[in-house]
Amino acid sequence: MEDSLLLKKDELLTLYKKMFLIRRFEEEAARAYAQGKIGGFLHLYIGQEAVAMGAIACMRPDDYFVTTYRDHGVALGRGMTARACMAELFGKVTGCSKGFGGSMHMFDRPNNFLGGHGIVGAHVSLAAGPAFKAKYMGEDRITMCFFGDGATNIGGFHEGISLAALWKLPIIFVCENNQYSMGTPISRTAAQPEFWKKAEGYNIPGFRIDGHDVREVAEKFKEPIARARRGEGPTFIEVVTYRYRGHSMSDPGKYRTAAEVEERKKQDPVRIARDALLEMKVKEEELAKIDALVEEEVADAVKFADESDPPDEALMHSLTLAKTGEDPYA
Ligand SMILES: Cc1ncc(C[n+]2csc(CCOP(=O)(O)OP(=O)(O)O)c2C)c(N)n1
Ligand SMILES: [Mg+2]
DSSP: OOGGGOOOHHHHHHHHHHHHHHHHHHHHHHHHHHTTSSOSOOOOOTTOHHHHHHHHTTSOTTSEEEOOSOOHHHHHHHTOOHHHHHHHHTTOTTSTTTTSSOGGGOOBTTTTBOOOOOSTTHHHHHHHHHHHHHHHTTOOOOEEEEEETGGGGSHHHHHHHHHHHHTTOSEEEEEEEOSEETTEEGGGTOSSOOGGGGGGGGTOOEEEEEOSOHHHHHHHHHHHHHHHHTTOOOEEEEEEOOOSSOSSTTOOOTTSOHHHHHHHHTTOHHHHHHHHHHHTTOOHHHHHHHHHHHHHHHHHHHHHHHHSOOOOHHHHHHOOHHHHOOOTTO
């Protein structure tokens, strides 16, 4: 990569810390799942951390984020506390969705993170909503919508991108191409495996980037975001990445070889960021201190989640928009 494209050391340190937090948070979540402390689904983002963090690094606090069920990375990256995120996984009242949403339904209004959605592709249409609202209200806020390679084959994706393109909405469509939809490789799902080319069907710009180096992701996101903020409409960015764990915790991963996974791990985004920092003359001891802080934060989150109470039924009945009268996009 050209020197001019590199993030400053402090920026990269911040991104490294967040990526390591996401990694360690999810490893501990997997452990808690195996211990029966987390129920339902749990889709891990391990291996894809540089996608969320590179994108988030270029956005403003008042911008919106919408993503899939593989949502802990975006939630934590956007600023949700490890405590609120872990407690949600444990189904506790102290979780970000008061324990009613679980892994797939993270939500964080203060950080403008609008979920966490379980229906493949449907959230692409939902994401066009806040983008429309921003344009309608004359705000220069962007919406960033993440979805998988598999989602580009489903109706909701096409409906959302079609209107967003027609109305030149301020939204970035981010296709996280992790090579698989559940256990099915893209060679068996996609007639057009260069997903970015789908942008052409909607007359918007599209391109593909590698998603392993957070510096490169951040660099490549800057211009599309500036373009959307100028009112020139959406961009489709395909980010090539890989998930190291199964589709969800119940996936034994028999559709790919251990050798393939090991080969992909050679491009570990967390390690790439760490190595880049060492090259920038950050001392090993400084990184060890950051790592220790992250370990503390994750251990604290697990303890907090474990010790929190589950929500009660009365709370469930009181939690309706009609009752609170709140605007979720305020
Ligand atoms: C409409 C719909 N169909 C099927 C499913 C079941 N399902 C959950 S995840 C998934 C695969 C999606 O793959 P992709 O979009 O590539 O995202 P990834 O899981 O790889 O991040 C499927 C088929 C669903 N949740 N919603
Ligand atoms: Mg996929």
